[in-house]
Amino acid sequence: MRISLAAVALAFAFSIAPAKAQTINVATAGDQNMVDYVRDYLGPLFEKKHPGVKVVAVGTGPGDAGSQKIYEKLAAQKAAGVGAWDFDVIVVHQKMAGQMVDEQLLAKYRDKIDTGKLVTRETAANALGADVSGYVMPMFHSQTALAYNPDLVKDVPGSYGALIDWVKKNPKKFGYNGIKGGMSGVAFVAGWVYAFGGGADKMMKGPYDVATKAAWDKLLADLKDFNKSVVITPGNAGTLDMLNRGEISIGPVWVDMFYTWMAEGKLPPNMKLKLIAPGMPGQPMYYATPVKAANARLAEEFIAMATSPEVQAEGIVKRFNWYPGIDAKHLEGKLDQAAWKKLFADISPDELSAKGQPFPIAPYFNDILESYEKKVAN
Amino acid sequence: MSSQRLFGLLLVTPALALVTALFLVPLGYSVLSAFTHADGSIGLANFAKAFELYSGDIAYTIFIVVTSTALTGLVAIAIAGYLTMGETSWLVTGLAWLYRWPLFIPFIVAAQCMRTFLAKNGLANNTLVASGLIDAADTVSLLDWRGVIITFVWKQAPFVALLLAGAMASIDRATIEAARNLGARRLRCLIEIVLPQVAPTLMVALILSFVTTLSVLSVPLMVAGSQPTMLTVDMAFRINAYGDYPVANALGVVSYLMTAVVAWFYLRTALRERET
Numbered sequence: 001m002r003i004s005l006a007a008v009a010l011a012f013a014f015s016i017a018p019a020k021a022q023t024i025n026v027a028t029a030g031d032q033n034m035v036d037y038v039r040d041y042l043g044p045l046f047e048k049k050h051p052g053v054k055v056v057a058v059g060t061g062p063g064d065a066g067s068q069k070i071y072e073k074l075a076a077q078k079a080a081g082v083g084a085w086d087f088d089v090i091v092v093h094q095k096m097a098g099q100m101v102d103e104q105l106l107a108k109y110r111d112k113i114d115t116g117k118l119v120t121r122e123t124a125a126n127a128l129g130a131d132v133s134g135y136v137m138p139m140f141h142s143q144t145a146l147a148y149n150p151d152l153v154k155d156v157p158g159s160y161g162a163l164i165d166w167v168k169k170n171p172k173k174f175g176y177n178g179i180k181g182g183m184s185g186v187a188f189v190a191g192w193v194y195a196f197g198g199g200a201d202k203m204m205k206g207p208y209d210v211a212t213k214a215a216w217d218k219l220l221a222d223l224k225d226f227n228k229s230v231v232i233t234p235g236n237a238g239t240l241d242m243l244n245r246g247e248i249s250i251g252p253v254w255v256d257m258f259y260t261w262m263a264e265g266k267l268p269p270n271m272k273l274k275l276i277a278p279g280m281p282g283q284p285m286y287y288a289t290p291v292k293a294a295n296a297r298l299a300e301e302f303i304a305m306a307t308s309p310e311v312q313a314e315g316i317v318k319r320f321n322w323y324p325g326i327d328a329k330h331l332e333g334k335l336d337q338a339a340w341k342k343l344f345a346d347i348s349p350d351e352l353s354a355k356g357q358p359f360p361i362a363p364y365f366n367d368i369l370e371s372y373e374k375k376v377a378n
Numbered sequence: 379m380s381s382q383r384l385f386g387l388l389l390v391t392p393a394l395a396l397v398t399a400l401f402l403v404p405l406g407y408s409v410l411s412a413f414t415h416a417d418g419s420i421g422l423a424n425f426a427k428a429f430e431l432y433s434g435d436i437a438y439t440i441f442i443v444v445t446s447t448a449l450t451g452l453v454a455i456a457i458a459g460y461l462t463m464g465e466t467s468w469l470v471t472g473l474a475w476l477y478r479w480p481l482f483i484p485f486i487v488a489a490q491c492m493r494t495f496l497a498k499n500g501l502a503n504n505t506l507v508a509s510g511l512i513d514a515a516d517t518v519s520l521l522d523w524r525g526v527i528i529t530f531v532w533k534q535a536p537f538v539a540l541l542l543a544g545a546m547a548s549i550d551r552a553t554i555e556a557a558r559n560l561g562a563r564r565l566r567c568l569i570e571i572v573l574p575q576v577a578p579t580l581m582v583a584l585i586l587s588f589v590t591t592l593s594v595l596s597v598p599l600m601v602a603g604s605q606p607t608m609l610t611v612d613m614a615f616r617i618n619a620y621g622d623y624p625v626a627n628a629l630g631v632v633s634y635l636m637t638a639v640v641a642w643f644y645l646r647t648a649l650r651e652r653e654t
Contacts, residue, residue: 065618180604180615232603234493234521245499247519369619370431377605378434 022050024298027058027073028091029066030285031236033260033320035059038091041315046302053298058087062236063183067096074105074290084294089287089302091139094123095362097286098130107291108134113304118326122358123284129206129361136286137307138325140316143255143282143356144187145275145347147240149268152249159277160195164222166250167229175231175239175248179372182236183283186369188252190359191280192223193368200278203360213367220375227376240267252280255347259321273346279355284325309334317343323352409634412627424628431612431625436632438606439592442523443636446530447588451580453531454538459568461539462546463554481536485529489600492529496520496601525601526608530591538583545579546572578647585644589637609633 028034035057043055060066070090077085100106110116111134125133148156157163167174177185194200196219231248233239239251244267261267287306289299305311312324313334321343324331359365413420457477464470495501498519506512520528549572557567598608609629616626
């Protein structure tokens with residue numbers, strides 16, 4: 001009994017100790033580069049501006065899985081009636097942001113911070129069909145595209161249709177990670193449905209019609225057939241690994257991961273990107289703060305700093321190769337031309353706005369995944 | 379109730395409470411959830427969906443786990459057999475020192491190593507090409523079901539061999555020497571004299587290995603692509619992509635049934651041992 005009392009006391013001491021030392025907890029979903037960004041760049045920067053404050057970065061894992069874990073923690077704390085929730089700042093994917101707003105887990109903070117008006121892009125208000133206006137700030141935008149090795153691919157396919165022909169002529173030279181190994185594969189499949197399903201616009205904006213998926217049988221059968229001549233890679237990093245080792249010549253990747261890997265010498269420097277027609281999806285990650293964050297004011301200041309033009313230019317674009325979260329025009333003058341050009345070397349801003357698409361709204365998104373599981377994977 | 383019995387019960391209580399709270403309650407909850415529909419009614423809809431989407435993966439999982447367990451058994455018998463009957467002392471010492479290493483390496487680390495080791499242009503193939511054993515054009519990637527099985531066998535064989543070597547060391551060596559004196563070769567001696575005496579241990583070790591491989595998430599996730607994949611990956615995906623616990627739990631129940639089959643063998647062996 002005495003031991004358990006001591007344990008409770010100890011746990012209690014641990015739980016209040018960080019509050020005294022002014023610790024803000026930043027939970028981030030996504031690949032390791034997201035955690036690195038907060039831990040190695042944003043955290044130290046914020047600590048320098050706010051002496052006595054410590055930033056703790058927590059990674060919850062790649063893909064929607066990471067956002068799901070953040071959601072479950074917040075939902076559990078809400079259900080338990082906890083007064084001050086553990087996470088101060090969260091970084092989540094679009095799909096979960098909508099649900100969190102719906103369930104009143106997030107604070108409406110955007111209008112309270114100066115940088116709130118620096119973003120006008122659609123994604124700041126609309127997350128896969130859910131109205132998230134005021135609750136989120138885009139941290140960055142990312143985009144999927146096909147990476148290829150120009151030494152091995154002379155006739156680069158420019159569209160999904162051309163890719164099918166290319167794969168027929170070059171079996172097992174295209175690779176993607178299916179839908180269970182990360183979002184680059186999911187993006188490729190969503191792009192496939194946009195390309196051959198018709199009504200892509202409705203899938204991105206709604207309204208949802210449960211009958212739409214019935215019309216996908218042919219395109220899914222084609223995809224199953226297509227899969228016979230491709231390599232299914234183990235994960236986002238798996239595709240990049242296989243491109244690097246020359247085992248595949250083309251594969252869908254995240255643009256930021258592509259440039260980061262190349263900068264680290266993990267991809268041949270001559271590799272290129274191609275955003276194929278009619279388009280492939282990309283997505284922002286969002287900064288948000290829980291409605292009962294223990295350090296709400298610090299959380300707002302943290303997000304304001306993270307979305308300031310200086311940090312967006314230096315951290316998001318230059319160091320981590322993402323497209324900025326706030327409108328690009330605010331970065332003018334903050335960034336040297338070389339860094340700007342590098343980001344748009346293979347995919348021009350015009351191409352990006354024409355062929356960079358959002359993911360489908362949540363119910364269509366789930367329909368695509370489940371139809372794929374039913375008719376392509378099984 | 380005598381005070382001694384009461385004391386015995388008291389001693390057991392903490393362990394029992396722990397098992398109940400941390401195992402039986404979650405188990406019961408997950409089984410219940412697997413049979414509960416979204417509207418709260420009871421039925422088999424979650425299982426229907428699980429089979430509709432993952433029947434291929436269920437068969438694949440059984441194939442991977444059964445094959446891995448069988449190969450693990452063969453490798454472990456070879457290792458333990460040589461440790462028991464090997465006649466070159468430095469080889470026996472070397473093997474005894476080496477074979478346990480994978481035991482100390484977590485699955486996820488093993489999977490990460492295999493990713494670069496087994497790839498088409500990975501370490502294994504490059505070594506074979508450089509030593510002139512195969513041509514660079516003939517290399518194949520083993521990062522599919524074969525890679526998963528190789529990783530499982532590599533990781534589990536030492537565990538089974540450890541138990542098996544212990545059992546073999548404790549059998550009466552006179553039986554081996556008698557057979558050898560009468561002219562039996564070592565292999566025949568292993569199969570006909572040693573193995574029957576350690577069969578219960580081998581069985582228990584393989585059952586534990588079977589259950590372990592069935593529950594590993596990192597290896598199928600990291601070593602092979604996701605089509606087809608093992609049930610652990612599907613369960614994780616069900617939760618992470620859709621927040622769908624009921625179907626994930628239905629898949630969990632399917633896994634319990636697989637382990638239940640081997641658990642039945644385990645219990646039967648354990649009971650028989652107690653009787654003799």
